[in-house]
Amino acid sequence: MRKKFTGVVAIAAIAAIAAIGLTGCSTTASTDTASAKPFKVIAFTSGNQTPIGAWWVKAVTAEAATNGWELTMIQGDFDFTKMNPAVESAIGQGADAIFDGYTDVASIGSIVTAAKDAKIPIFAMDSATAVSDAFVTNITTNQQGIVDQTLGAISAKIGGLKGKNIMVIGHDPHPGIRMRAGLAKDALIKAGANIAGGDVQKVKSPATGRTEALALVADYLTAHPGGLDAVWVGWDDAALGALKGVTEAGSAAVVTGVDASSEAIAGIEAGGNFLATIDQPWPSILKMIDADLLAYQKDGTLPAKSFIAVDANLVDITNAATTTPSDKL
Amino acid sequence: MSTTNAPAKPGRSLGRTLLQGGTVIALIALIAFFFAMRPDVFLSFTNVKNILFQVSILAIIASAQTVVMVVGDFDLSLGATSSLAGAVAAALMLGGVPMWTAISVAAGVGLLIGLANGFLIAYLRLSAFVATLATMTSVVGLAYLVTAGTTLFSLPEGFNNLGQGKFLNVPLPVYIAIVISLIIWGTLRFTTIGRSWHATGGNQEVARLSGVNVRRARLLAFTLAGLVSAIGGILLAARLGSASAVQGSDNMMFSVAAVFLGMTVIRSGMANLGGTMVGVTIIGVMSNGLNILGVNSYVQQVVTGLIIIAAVTLSSLKNRER
The missing domain is CATH 3.40.50.2300 (Response regulator)
Known part of the structure; x- marks a missing residue:
C-alpha cells in the first residue's frame, strides 16, 4: 500500500515538474512573441480550386513561413458569400496587411471597405485590370x-x-x-x-x-x-x-x-x-509583392506604384x- | 400506369391537339425555322452528325435522369457523378491501370454514388433534393481531389477513340447513346422493375399496397442513374481527351430540362424516355441552330430557359385538363 502511494506521489511530482517546465516554455515563448510582435497578414483568394490559385496558396504560405509572418489564409472556392465575411472577420481581429490573390476588385467591395475602416493596406496580385484605389499595389500582366x-x-x-x-x-x-x-x-x-x-x-x-x-x-x-x-x-x-x-x-x-x-x-x-x-x-510577380510587403513591414513604406502590368512571354x-x-x- | 398515348378523339379541338403535341410541334418548328434560315447547312449530313455528336452525352445523362424522374424524384448529383467518373477513369489510366479496368472502376464509382443516393432517399427518407444536393457537394470535392484541381490529359489513344472514333462516319458516342437509351426504354417499358418504377412514380402508397417494394424500386432507380451518368462522364472524358473536376456540370441542368420537355410529349405528363430524347434534340437543335445563325450565347441561354418555361407550362395545362 505504502509502495503504491509512493508511486502515485512520484508520478504526481514528475507531472508537476513537467507542467512547470512547459509553463516556463510557454511563458518564454509568449514573452518572445510579445517583444517580436509578429507581422500579421491576411491572405485570401477565391480561385484556390484553379491550378494557379492552388499554387498561390502554397507559395504565399511558404513565403510567410520564411518571413516569419503570422498568416491567416482564407480560401474562397469562388464563393464570395463565404469568403468575404471570413476576410472581414479576420480584419476585425486585427492585421498589418492584406494580400489579395487573383480575386477581382469588383467582388470584394465589402472587404475593401472593412480594410479602409481598419486602415489596413491591401496588396494585390492580378486583382484588377486597371488602377484601383482599393489597393496600395496591384501587380498583374500586360x-x-x-x-x-x-x-x-x-x-x-x-x-x-x-x-x-x-x-x-x-x-x-x-x-x-x-x-x-x-x-x-x-x-x-x-x-x-x-x-x-x-x-x-x-x-x-x-x-x-x-x-x-x-x-x-x-x-x-x-x-x-x-x-x-x-x-x-x-x-x-x-x-x-x-x-x-x-x-x-x-x-x-x-x-x-x-x-x-x-x-x-x-x-x-x-x-x-x-x-x-x-x-x-506569376512566381516573379509574387516575389515583387513579397518585397513590397517586407518594405511595408520594415518601416511602413508603401509601394511606389499602385498598378504595375508586367510583360508576359509567348510560348510557341x-x-x-x-x-x-x-x-x- | 401506362405511358402510351391514347388515340385522339374525333372532334378534338385544334387547341387541344396543339397542347397535346406542342413539344413535338415546337421541335419541328425549330428545325423548319433553322432550315429556312440556312437551307444549305442545317440539314446537311455534316451538321446533323454534328448535332447528334453534341447531344450524345447529354442524351445518356438525361436517360439516367429520366429513370429517377419516372420514380417521382430527381437527382442533382448526376453531372458531378459523371465528372468524377471521367476523372477517376483518367487518373487510373494515367497511373498505368489498363483501360477497361479503369473504365470499370469509374463506372463502379458512379454506381456506388447512385446506391448511396438511393439508400439516403429510400431508406433514410431524406428528400431527394437534400440528399442529392449533399452528394453533389461531396462528389465535386472528390473530383477535385482526384484531379488535384488540374485537367488530366494524355489519355491512351484507345480510350480517346471511344469518344472520338467513328463508325460509318458517325461518331461512336452517338451509337453508345442510342444503345443506352434503347436499353433504358426497354427496361422502363417491358420489365417488372420498370413497371415498379412507373407505379412508384404514380403513387407510392398505391404502389406499396399493390405489392411493389417501393424502397427497393427507388434504390435501384438511383443506382442505375449513377451508373449510367458515370458512363456519360467517361465518354465525355474520351470525347475531350481530358478530364477535369467540373467538365460535365452543365449536363445536370440540361438533363432535367430535357426530361421536363419530354414530359409534355405524352398525355400522362410523366417522365418518359421517348419524350426525353425529344427534349434532348430540342436543346441540341436550338444550340446548334443559334450558333449557326451567330446568336450570342447569352441570348441562347435566355431562349433555352424560356422554352423550358413554355414546355412546363404546357405540361401543367395538360395535367389540369386531365
Whole structure:
C-alpha cells in the first residue's frame, strides 16, 4: 500500500515538474512573441480550386513561413458569400496587411471597405485590370502585350491579318479575359481582319469552357466550311476545345490560348494547329509583392506604384519544351 | 400506369391537339425555322452528325435522369457523378491501370454514388433534393481531389477513340447513346422493375399496397442513374481527351430540362424516355441552330430557359385538363 502511494506521489511530482517546465516554455515563448510582435497578414483568394490559385496558396504560405509572418489564409472556392465575411472577420481581429490573390476588385467591395475602416493596406496580385484605389499595389500582366504577342504569332503564321477570318473567344465574368478579348477584337478590326460571327464569341462558364468552345467552332465551321484562318482564345482550356473543333473539321486554322497550361504546351509541342500560348510570370510577380510587403513591414513604406502590368512571354514551338507549365509551378 | 398515348378523339379541338403535341410541334418548328434560315447547312449530313455528336452525352445523362424522374424524384448529383467518373477513369489510366479496368472502376464509382443516393432517399427518407444536393457537394470535392484541381490529359489513344472514333462516319458516342437509351426504354417499358418504377412514380402508397417494394424500386432507380451518368462522364472524358473536376456540370441542368420537355410529349405528363430524347434534340437543335445563325450565347441561354418555361407550362395545362 505504502509502495503504491509512493508511486502515485512520484508520478504526481514528475507531472508537476513537467507542467512547470512547459509553463516556463510557454511563458518564454509568449514573452518572445510579445517583444517580436509578429507581422500579421491576411491572405485570401477565391480561385484556390484553379491550378494557379492552388499554387498561390502554397507559395504565399511558404513565403510567410520564411518571413516569419503570422498568416491567416482564407480560401474562397469562388464563393464570395463565404469568403468575404471570413476576410472581414479576420480584419476585425486585427492585421498589418492584406494580400489579395487573383480575386477581382469588383467582388470584394465589402472587404475593401472593412480594410479602409481598419486602415489596413491591401496588396494585390492580378486583382484588377486597371488602377484601383482599393489597393496600395496591384501587380498583374500586360493584357495589351498578351494580345500583341498572340496576334503577332497568328499574323506571322497565316501571312498577315488583313482580310483573314478570325474567331475571338472570351469569357466576360473574368476581367482579364474580358479585357484581352476586347483588345484582341479591336486590334483585329484595326488590322483589317474579319471577326468570325461578328463579335467576340462568349463562353458562359469556365467549367464548361472546353465543350462550349468546341461547339462554337464546330458549328461555325459547319456553317462556313473552311471559313476560319485562326481562333484567338482568352485562356487555354477553351483554346483546347477550339483546337478540337478545328482539327475535327479538318480545318487548317491555327489556335492560340493564354495560361501556358501543361496540356496547351503539349499541344504546341505536338506541332499541330495549336500555335502559341502565353506564360504569365506569376512566381516573379509574387516575389515583387513579397518585397513590397517586407518594405511595408520594415518601416511602413508603401509601394511606389499602385498598378504595375508586367510583360508576359509567348510560348510557341521554339520554347515550349523549356517553359514551366502554369499548373506545375 | 401506362405511358402510351391514347388515340385522339374525333372532334378534338385544334387547341387541344396543339397542347397535346406542342413539344413535338415546337421541335419541328425549330428545325423548319433553322432550315429556312440556312437551307444549305442545317440539314446537311455534316451538321446533323454534328448535332447528334453534341447531344450524345447529354442524351445518356438525361436517360439516367429520366429513370429517377419516372420514380417521382430527381437527382442533382448526376453531372458531378459523371465528372468524377471521367476523372477517376483518367487518373487510373494515367497511373498505368489498363483501360477497361479503369473504365470499370469509374463506372463502379458512379454506381456506388447512385446506391448511396438511393439508400439516403429510400431508406433514410431524406428528400431527394437534400440528399442529392449533399452528394453533389461531396462528389465535386472528390473530383477535385482526384484531379488535384488540374485537367488530366494524355489519355491512351484507345480510350480517346471511344469518344472520338467513328463508325460509318458517325461518331461512336452517338451509337453508345442510342444503345443506352434503347436499353433504358426497354427496361422502363417491358420489365417488372420498370413497371415498379412507373407505379412508384404514380403513387407510392398505391404502389406499396399493390405489392411493389417501393424502397427497393427507388434504390435501384438511383443506382442505375449513377451508373449510367458515370458512363456519360467517361465518354465525355474520351470525347475531350481530358478530364477535369467540373467538365460535365452543365449536363445536370440540361438533363432535367430535357426530361421536363419530354414530359409534355405524352398525355400522362410523366417522365418518359421517348419524350426525353425529344427534349434532348430540342436543346441540341436550338444550340446548334443559334450558333449557326451567330446568336450570342447569352441570348441562347435566355431562349433555352424560356422554352423550358413554355414546355412546363404546357405540361401543367395538360395535367389540369386531365
